[in-house]
Structure formats: structure tokens, C-alpha cells
Amino acid sequence: MRNYIALFVFSFILFSGYSQDSTALKSQVAQAIQDLREFIAIPNDALNPDDIDDNIFWLKKQFEQRGFNTAVLDTENLPLFFASLPMDDTKTTVLIYMHFDGQSVEPSKWQQPNPYQVVLKKPVSDGFETVSFDELGDDINYDWRLFGRSTSDDKGPIIMFLNAFDLLKKDGKEIPFNIKLILDGEEEKSSKPLPNAVKQYRELLEADFLLIADGPVHASGKPTIAYGCRGITTMTLTTYGPIKPQHSGHYGNYAPNPGFQLAQLLATMKDAEGRVTIAGYYDGIALDEETKTILQSVPDNDQAIASTLQFKTAEKVGSFYQEALQYPSLNIRGLGSGWIGPNRRTIVPESATAELDLRLVPETDGNRLKRLLKNHITEQGYQVLDHVPSKDERMRYDKIVTVEEGSVTDAFRTDLNDQYGNFLHDVMKNTFSEEVVRIRIMGGTVPIAPFINELQLPAFLVPMVNPDNNQHSPNENLRIGQLAYGIQVFYSILSSEKIRNGE
Known part of the structure; x- marks a missing residue:
């Protein structure tokens, strides 16, 4: 059985239409490394507007x-x-979405002096060892890695595009596409201005299809196309006990405990096998046999996933991993009440809070799911408020829940038989001489649904970075081989004229 974790070994075979040999490709990769080091050196904290301006410059x-x-x-x-x-009106237009902002960094948690100064490391038996860039040499080792914030998410793909474009020009290739790029500086903050911006700049952004270069390839290391991604919304639930924490010896067994109330309430929302029990939560979702066949073609190993994450039995929303992603989720992302650990106290807490996220699929509307959840809470005997209860409200109702609602980012999904999807699939299959992993909908959320809703165009995620890249975390990294992979993907797509109609 293939080791699910020993991934990421690409055989970078050049397809017949690709004129560069491996030496020429490595020369371009060497330039890409220099470009990436320069780009990463510009801090890009999504929370700092000055950083965003510097990157745009x-x-x-x-x-x-x-x-x-x-x-x-x-x-x-x-x-x-x-x-x-x-622009040339006779050409097909591709719109490419990427983002250049990054998550904030906590330098003390990084194994390098400055997360914005790229460090080169090679794999060793117990992890990675830092080496000088002088050791890289002409024969670049594709298994070595570049560590730094946004090397993979998402500055790396921008550098891949620029270097693929340079290579196309060196080869004298005529690009049979109109190319537009929209680069986002607030993706890590959920791209809140994007929906209105798409409406405002609709004419400028019009295209035949959208290509999103973000995220990691499938864990098998194979070329990957995702035809959609789940949306997301959030809710915060707070239950209440005494107005202030009380001594548990004096008031335990007497003052209502909000921790138990919240636990009991949350327990009514799912059955023992992880399925949401709220009426109507999964309405509208049906998977035919053709769709299930495509889902089962993704080379996942469910046993290996369980072993890696260290749990015995998966929840039963779907019968396998890809099927589970086709349904909306209800996830407790955080719980809090009183004090725990070294600060623990013998008290009855004054409140308890659960942070929920709801991942959405195209068949489910986030606002509708939030209404279902609030209705369910009411049916359990709780008074639902949108504010902290007053004394009068505390004395009037036995059980109170304050519900705070987050905004909704919609899901999207493009038809698996779309002609532009077929084109991307064929190009990538020919480029790397192996089957392409086709993911109907990925679990994460990319804020590009406004493009689909407003521009009414098919959209595809073509991820290019290694799955173990530590995005959003300390020690984010990009495998050098992925630079070569991304350059080849962009080169192949942008130099190919064949687009066939889907059946």
C-alpha cells in the first residue's frame, strides 16, 4: 500500500509540446528562487495596510x-x-486569481531568525537542516525546501506564473489567450471587499473561465484540479449561569451551570456517529452514481488518513472522505467556560461559549442553515437573544442563549464536464503523463464565489504547492520541485490552443 504520508515525489516529465529540457527548466527555477526570496522579503501581514501597499508596488x-x-x-x-x-477579441480570456497577503507571524515559533527572509533547508532523517544558498548549485535538488511566510500561500504561485511567462517569451511561444490577473491583498481576512469590487469592476474582470492558483495539490502528489470549494459561516453560542462566578461548594447543585447547559445543547445537534440531527440540514443534496464514481476515483486512503490524524473511526456523514465533503458540516471550533489548567478554580462559571463554523456546499444557503440552528435551539427550550441578557431577561427565562452570527461566504462548484475543465485536465495529463486527480469540491474555503455569482463563469482551482507546506503556521515552506511543477503547469496551459467541448 502506498504510504499516504511519504508524498510529494513528482516525476517532472516534460510533455512533447514543452521545448525546454531539464537543464533549461532548472535554470528558470533558479531564477524563480531568487525572485521568491525578493518577494518574500516584503512583509505581507494582511492586518497591516502598509505591507499591502509595499507588495502592490x-x-x-x-x-x-x-x-x-x-x-x-x-x-x-x-x-x-x-x-x-x-486584449484580442478573437482569443479566449482566462482570469487568474491569486493572493499576495499572508497570515501574521510569531517569529519566536519559527526555526529561523526572520520569517520574511527565506531559508534553504534540505531533508534529513529527523526533519530539515539549514544549508547555504551557495550549496544549491546548478543541479538544483527539487527535494530541498524554501522556508518563509507565504512561500506557498500564496506568493509562490505568483512567482511560478511570472517565470512561466518569461519562459514562454524565451521560447518565442505565442500565447493563444487573453490573460487577466486579479491579485488579492485581503484573502487571509476573508476578502470582505471582494463581492462589491467584482460588481464595481465587472466589465474589467469579464472572462471565459477563472483559474485559481491557491492551495496544495492532492496528498498523493499527483496533478490536481478542484472544481469547487465549500463556503463557510460562523456562529457563537453563549449560555449563562450566575451573574458572577460562584464558589462551587456554596452554590454547586444550586446555581445553574452554563457549561453543562451548553454541553447538553450541543449534544442535541449531532447523533453518536457525527450526523447533524437538525431537521432539514442536509436537504437538497443528492449524489448520483456518476458523481460517486468520480468521488471514488480520488486516490485517498481513508485508513491512512485516520492513522495520520490518530482516530479509530470516522464520522458517518459520508461513507468515505470525499463523500463527506459533499455535505455541509457543523463543527465546534472552540469551547470555553471558567478556568482550566494551572488557573483552574472551584467555581460555578458565569457563562460558557461555543464557537461554531458551518462549512457550506452549493445546495445549502448559509443564512438558512443558521435559521435552522436557531430554531433547533428554541425547540430545546432556550430563549435565543442577540445580546447579553439583562437582569430582567435572566429572571424571566430559565435557559438563555446569546447567538452571534458571522457573515456568509458562499460555496461554488463547476460542472465536471465543463469544456474548460476538460481542457485543463487534458493539458495537465499530457504534461505530466499521469492521471489528474479531479476533486469535485474541496473542504476549504477560497473567497472567489463572487466571481462565479456575479460574472457567471466556470472556475477551477489548480493548486501547485506541496501538501505539507505548513500554510498559516510557523515554518511555512515550499518544496523547490513545486516551483518547477507550477512553472510547467502555467507554461503548458498558456501555450495550448486546444479546448474541446465537454460531453
């Missing part, structure tokens, strides 16, 4: 020197960056 220079027209698109918050080649 760098992007503007890079794209304009390659002949792109650029624009900084003002939004209700931070700007978007737009670039395009001169």
Missing part, C-alpha cells in the same frame, strides 16, 4: 516590465491589483 514593477497593463483597484478597504495583456 513590487507587483506593479514586475508585471509592467513584462508588458502587462496594470491597475490598482480601489475597494471599500484595501485595494486589489489587476494586470492584463493587451
Whole structure:
């Protein structure tokens, strides 16, 4: 059985239409490494507007020197960056979405002095060992890695695109596409300005299809296309006991305990096998045999996933991993009440809070699911409020829950037989001489649904980075081989003219 964790070994075989040999490709990868080091050195904390401006200045220079027209698109918050080649009405137009902002860093948790200064490391038996860039040499080792914030999420793919474009020009390739790029500086903050910005700049963003270069390839290491992603919304539930924490010896068995109330309430929302019991939660979802066949073709190993995550039995929402992703989830992402650990106290807490996230699929509306959840809470005998209860409300109702609702980011899913999806599949299969993993909908959320809803165009995620990249975490990294992979993917797609109609 293939080891599910010993992944990420690509055989970077060049397809017949690709004119560069492995030496020329490695030369371009060497340039890409230098470009990435320069790009990463510009901090890009999504919470710091000055960082975003500095990155846009760098992007503007890079794209304009390659002949792109650029624009900084003002939004209700931070700007978007737009670039395009001169338009030809006879060509198909591809719109490429990537983002250049990154998660905040806590330097003390990184195994390098500065997360914004890329460090080169090679794999060793117990992890990775830092090496000098002088050791990289002409024969670049694709298994070595580049460590730094946003090397994989998502500055790496931007560098892959720029270097693929350079290689196309070196080869004298005519690009049979109109190319537009929209680069987001607030993706790590859920891209809140994006929906209105898409409406405002609709004409500028119009295209035949959307390609999203974000996220890791499938864990098997195979070329991957995802045809959709789940949406998300959130809720915060708070139950109440005494107005202030009380001595558990004096008031235990007497003052209502909000921790137990909340635990009992949450327990009514799922059965023992993990299925949501709220009426109507899964309405509208049906999987036919053709869809199930495609889901089962994804080379997951459910036993290996369980072994890696160290649990014995998976929940029963679906009969296997990919099937489970086709349904909306109800997840407790955090619980809190009183004090725990070294600060624990013998008290009856004054409140208890659960943070929930609800992952959405195209058949489910986030606002509807939140209404179902609130109705369910009411049916359990709770008074639902949208504020902290007053004394009068505390004295009037036996059980109270304050519910805070988060915004909704919609899901999207493109038809598996879409002609542009078929085109991407064929190009990638020919490029790497192996089957492409087709993921109907991925579990995570990318805030590109406004493109689909407003522009009405098919969209595809073409991930390019290694699955074990530690995105959002300390020691984020990019396998050098993924730079080669991404350059090849962009090169192959943007130099191929064949688009066949889906059946």
C-alpha cells in the first residue's frame, strides 16, 4: 500500500509540446528562487495596510516590465491589483486569481531568525537542516525546501506564473489567450471587499473561465484540479449561569451551570456517529452514481488518513472522505467556560461559549442553515437573544442563549464536464503523463464565489504547492520541485490552443 504520508515525489516529465529540457527548466527555477526570496522579503501581514501597499508596488514593477497593463483597484478597504495583456477579441480570456497577503507571524515559533527572509533547508532523517544558498548549485535538488511566510500561500504561485511567462517569451511561444490577473491583498481576512469590487469592476474582470492558483495539490502528489470549494459561516453560542462566578461548594447543585447547559445543547445537534440531527440540514443534496464514481476515483486512503490524524473511526456523514465533503458540516471550533489548567478554580462559571463554523456546499444557503440552528435551539427550550441578557431577561427565562452570527461566504462548484475543465485536465495529463486527480469540491474555503455569482463563469482551482507546506503556521515552506511543477503547469496551459467541448 502506498504510504499516504511519504508524498510529494513528482516525476517532472516534460510533455512533447514543452521545448525546454531539464537543464533549461532548472535554470528558470533558479531564477524563480531568487525572485521568491525578493518577494518574500516584503512583509505581507494582511492586518497591516502598509505591507499591502509595499507588495502592490513590487507587483506593479514586475508585471509592467513584462508588458502587462496594470491597475490598482480601489475597494471599500484595501485595494486589489489587476494586470492584463493587451486584449484580442478573437482569443479566449482566462482570469487568474491569486493572493499576495499572508497570515501574521510569531517569529519566536519559527526555526529561523526572520520569517520574511527565506531559508534553504534540505531533508534529513529527523526533519530539515539549514544549508547555504551557495550549496544549491546548478543541479538544483527539487527535494530541498524554501522556508518563509507565504512561500506557498500564496506568493509562490505568483512567482511560478511570472517565470512561466518569461519562459514562454524565451521560447518565442505565442500565447493563444487573453490573460487577466486579479491579485488579492485581503484573502487571509476573508476578502470582505471582494463581492462589491467584482460588481464595481465587472466589465474589467469579464472572462471565459477563472483559474485559481491557491492551495496544495492532492496528498498523493499527483496533478490536481478542484472544481469547487465549500463556503463557510460562523456562529457563537453563549449560555449563562450566575451573574458572577460562584464558589462551587456554596452554590454547586444550586446555581445553574452554563457549561453543562451548553454541553447538553450541543449534544442535541449531532447523533453518536457525527450526523447533524437538525431537521432539514442536509436537504437538497443528492449524489448520483456518476458523481460517486468520480468521488471514488480520488486516490485517498481513508485508513491512512485516520492513522495520520490518530482516530479509530470516522464520522458517518459520508461513507468515505470525499463523500463527506459533499455535505455541509457543523463543527465546534472552540469551547470555553471558567478556568482550566494551572488557573483552574472551584467555581460555578458565569457563562460558557461555543464557537461554531458551518462549512457550506452549493445546495445549502448559509443564512438558512443558521435559521435552522436557531430554531433547533428554541425547540430545546432556550430563549435565543442577540445580546447579553439583562437582569430582567435572566429572571424571566430559565435557559438563555446569546447567538452571534458571522457573515456568509458562499460555496461554488463547476460542472465536471465543463469544456474548460476538460481542457485543463487534458493539458495537465499530457504534461505530466499521469492521471489528474479531479476533486469535485474541496473542504476549504477560497473567497472567489463572487466571481462565479456575479460574472457567471466556470472556475477551477489548480493548486501547485506541496501538501505539507505548513500554510498559516510557523515554518511555512515550499518544496523547490513545486516551483518547477507550477512553472510547467502555467507554461503548458498558456501555450495550448486546444479546448474541446465537454460531453
